Amino acid sequence: MCLTKEKKAAPDTATVKKSPPQHPAGDISKPYNAWIKSFDLKAFTKEIDELGERLQAEQGEADVRHLKKIVMWSNMCAFTGILTMGLNAGPLVKLLAIVSLSTWTFSRWTMIAHHTCHGGYDKIHPEKDRWNRFKFAVGSFWNRLNDWFDWMMPEAWNIEHNNRHHYCLSEMEDPDLVENNLEEIRKMDVSLPVKYLIVAINVVTWKWAYYAPNTYKELKLAGMRRRGEPIPDHVNPTDALTIRVLLAGTSYFYSLKEFVTVVAGPYLLIHFFIMPAFLLAVEYYLGLPVGSMYKTAVGNLFLAELLTNAHAFVAIVTNHAGDDMYRFRDGCKAYSGSFYLRQVLASVDFDYGSDVVDFLHGWLNYQVEHHLYPQLSMLSYQKCAPLVREICDRHGVPYVKQNVFWRVHKTVEIMVGTTSMRWFPEKEERHYLELDKEIEVEKRAAKKAKVQ
Numbered sequence: 001m002c003l004t005k006e007k008k009a010a011p012d013t014a015t016v017k018k019s020p021p022q023h024p025a026g027d028i029s030k031p032y033n034a035w036i037k038s039f040d041l042k043a044f045t046k047e048i049d050e051l052g053e054r055l056q057a058e059q060g061e062a063d064v065r066h067l068k069k070i071v072m073w074s075n076m077c078a079f080t081g082i083l084t085m086g087l088n089a090g091p092l093v094k095l096l097a098i099v100s101l102s103t104w105t106f107s108r109w110t111m112i113a114h115h116t117c118h119g120g121y122d123k124i125h126p127e128k129d130r131w132n133r134f135k136f137a138v139g140s141f142w143n144r145l146n147d148w149f150d151w152m153m154p155e156a157w158n159i160e161h162n163n164r165h166h167y168c169l170s171e172m173e174d175p176d177l178v179e180n181n182l183e184e185i186r187k188m189d190v191s192l193p194v195k196y197l198i199v200a201i202n203v204v205t206w207k208w209a210y211y212a213p214n215t216y217k218e219l220k221l222a223g224m225r226r227r228g229e230p231i232p233d234h235v236n237p238t239d240a241l242t243i244r245v246l247l248a249g250t251s252y253f254y255s256l257k258e259f260v261t262v263v264a265g266p267y268l269l270i271h272f273f274i275m276p277a278f279l280l281a282v283e284y285y286l287g288l289p290v291g292s293m294y295k296t297a298v299g300n301l302f303l304a305e306l307l308t309n310a311h312a313f314v315a316i317v318t319n320h321a322g323d324d325m326y327r328f329r330d331g332c333k334a335y336s337g338s339f340y341l342r343q344v345l346a347s348v349d350f351d352y353g354s355d356v357v358d359f360l361h362g363w364l365n366y367q368v369e370h371h372l373y374p375q376l377s378m379l380s381y382q383k384c385a386p387l388v389r390e391i392c393d394r395h396g397v398p399y400v401k402q403n404v405f406w407r408v409h410k411t412v413e414i415m416v417g418t419t420s421m422r423w424f425p426e427k428e429e430r431h432y433l434e435l436d437k438e439i440e441v442e443k444r445a446a447k448k449a450k451v452q
C-alpha cells in the first residue's frame with residue numbers, strides 16, 4: 001500500500017489566505033464522467049472480488065503447461081539469436097538475429113519474469129525452489145543470471161513494479177506515471193519536433209537510461225523507509241532518477257559508480273561482450289580473420305538492444321497513459337472498491353485472444369485484468385478478460401481496449417504535453433474511499449457468517 005502523505009493540522013481558514021488546490025479537482029459535469037452518477041461501487045466490487053477468487057481456485061496444471069510453452073518460445077528466440085548473431089550472411093540473416101535476440105530479452109522479462117515475480121505460479125508450479133516470487137531471479141547473482149538477466153536488478157524491479165506501481169496506480173506515488181515523469185519535457189520551452197525527437201531517443205534507450213536507475217532508487221527508498229531513515233526536505237522521492245541525474249552527480253540515493261558496479265555493469269559486460277566470446281573460438285576453428293564473427297555479434301546485440309527497448313516501450317509505457325486515462329490523488333487500500341475501480345479506469349487493454357498475439361504483446365495486452373488480479377497466471381488472463389469486460393460494461397465503467405499503436409500515439413501526446421490525463425473528480429474519490437470502509441466491514445461480516 002502507498003504511504004499517504006502525513007496530514008497537517010487544519011489551519012484557521014478565517015485568518016489564513018487560501019492557497020490554490022494542489023491538484024485539479026476534476027469535473028463531474030464532463031460528459032465522460034456521466035457514468036459516475038449511477039455507478040454502484042459496492043455491487044461492482046463484489047462481482048470483481050468473486051471473479052478473482054474463482055479464477056485463482058481454477059488454476060492448476062494447465063497453467064504450468066502454458067508457462068512451459070511460453071518459456072520454450074522464449075528459449076527458441078534465444079537459441080536462434082545466439083546461433084545467427086555472428087554470421088555475415090546478408091541482411092535477412094542479420095534481421096533474423098536482431099529480432100530473435102530482441103524478442104528473447106523482451107519475453108524473458110514481460111512474460112516469464114513478470115508473472116513469476118508476481119507469484120502467478122507460486123502455488124501451482126511443482127518446482128517450488130525456482131518458480132516462486134521469493135526465489136526467481138533474486139537472492140544471488142547466479143539466480144539473476146539464470147532466471148532473468150536484464151538492465152534492471154530483479155530485487156529493485158520487484159519493489160518498484162510489484163509494490164509501488166501496482167498498489168499506487170496513477171496516484172502521485174506511482175513511479176511509472178508518465179505524465180508526472182515527463183513533466184520536464186511537457187513544460188520544456190522548445191518546438192514540438194524537438195520534443196518528439198527527445199521522446200524518440202527515450203524510446204530506444206529507456207530501459208537503462210530511466211528504468212534501471214529508477215527501479216534501483218525504489219529499492220534504496222524501501223530500505224530507508226524500513227529503517228525509518230528520514231528523507232531530507234530538498235529531496236522529492238517521487239522524482240524520476242535517470243542516468244542524467246547520475247551523470248550530473250546530483251543523485252541523493254546512490255552514486256554512478258554503485259549503479260555501474262551493482263546494477264548495469266554486469267549486464268553490459270556479460271550480455272554484450274562475454275556471451276559472444278565463444279565466437280572467437282569458432283573463428284579460429286574455421287580459419288576466419290580474428291574478430292570477424294565476434295564484432296558482428298556485438299554489433300547485432302547492440303542493435304537488438306535498441307529494438308527491444310522500442311518493443312518494450314510500445315507494450316509497456318503505453319499501458320496507463322492517454323487523455324482518456326484517469327489519475328488520482330491519495331492512496332487506497334489494496335483490493336478495496338476504489339482499488340478495483342482505479343485499475344480499470346487507469347489501464348488499457350490491447351488486442352488479445354491467442355498465444356501468438358499475446359506473446360507479441362508480452363501479455364501486457366491484459367493490463368486491466370493484470371492490475372485487478374496481479375497474482376494470476378498468463379492463461380488465467382486469457383480466460384478472464386471477456387468476463388471482466390462484461391462486468392465493466394454492465395456497471396457502466398469505461399473499459400478501454402484499443403490497438404497498441406493507437407495507444408503509442410496517445411502516450412506520446414501525453415509525453416510531449418499536447419494532451420493531459422483526466423483527474424478523477426475529487427469529491428467522488430473521497431466518497432469512494434469512505435465507501436471502501438463500509439464494504440470492508442460488510443465483507444468481514446459476510447466471512448464471519450460463512451464460518452459460523
Ligand SMILES: [Zn+2]
Pocket residue numbers: 114118161162166370374
Ligand atoms: Zn505487473
